[in-house]
Amino acid sequence: MADLVLKRLDAQFASPIILASGPAGFGVELAPALDLPRIGAITTKTITIEPRTGNDQPRLVDCPSGALNSIGLENPGIDAFARLAHSQMRELPLRRILSLAATSPGEMETLAVKAAKLSGFDAIELNLSCPNIGGKITGADASAVREYVRAAVGVTSIPVLVKLPGDTGNLLNSSESALSVGAAGLTLINSVRGLRIDWTTGRPFLSRTYGGLSGPAILPVSLARVFEARSAFPEAVIIGTGGVSDLGSAIEMLMAGADFIGIGFGLMVDPELPQKLAVELDKWLDEREMVSVQEIIGLAHSGGFDVH
């Protein structure tokens, strides 16, 4: 058996497969369908300081090779999460990443102080890239990124990751800002702003008109972002998220330079996808007599395999 274990962020992860923020909720409902010990980590649905009911329905529509959503960060707020879901989540036998979003650096600091009191998390992921809450996308503004990251890093000792947009702003400038003030890594990318119109009525499908596109349709976008970020920041931990739906796309993401592969939409199509990917990846590496998944991370930057 090849070794899928990765040591990153001061912890050991069972595999590079990570449940991306959103579709997995807090993992509790999904747990019976999942082979949790094979999964590297779960990222919580993004949590805010106050509860949010999210956007009005309709807020999800099918697309060729994906879906457009405008959920709008529906969540119970950090205090209710701490009271209700946190203890159940802490029992799940896998590593956990806490996703947070705030409307100002000050609010992020308050949120991160509360988050730091919750045990059982291996990293905090700052969602600076939600396309569905109106206003500017923080992750597109490198100086704002610096302030949000500084606010969180200053009040917690666990590693801070930053989730950035793939379709707006200058990704490398935002990444540089985040890493320069102490972020341990990058999660690339969030869903990509899109629109669908019901051509029988002439109206946009979603209540908020625009939504975020997820699924195989965005794979080339996420691969490009991961590839360029890995070239620029060889030491940063990168969770490559966007469009991974099968073994081939998971391997592509690793070869582009991702340490971890985030699975969002793929989980909505097949809740067993994460463990299938772990099993298939293991087998694929074995067949090629590779001892560790480490051997293919970033391979596309070094000329690929030697072909004899």
Ligand SMILES: Cc1cc2nc3c(=O)[nH]c(=O)nc-3n(C[C@H](O)[C@H](O)[C@H](O)COP(=O)(O)O)c2cc1C
């Ligand atoms: C229904 C749904 C809800 C999501 N909610 C969040 C969220 O709360 N926070 C976040 O950072 N990303 C959220 N995302 C984005 C995903 O984590 C991921 O970045 C994006 O969908 C691209 O990956 P994918 O193609 O594997 O889905 C959501 C995605 C979907 C489909």
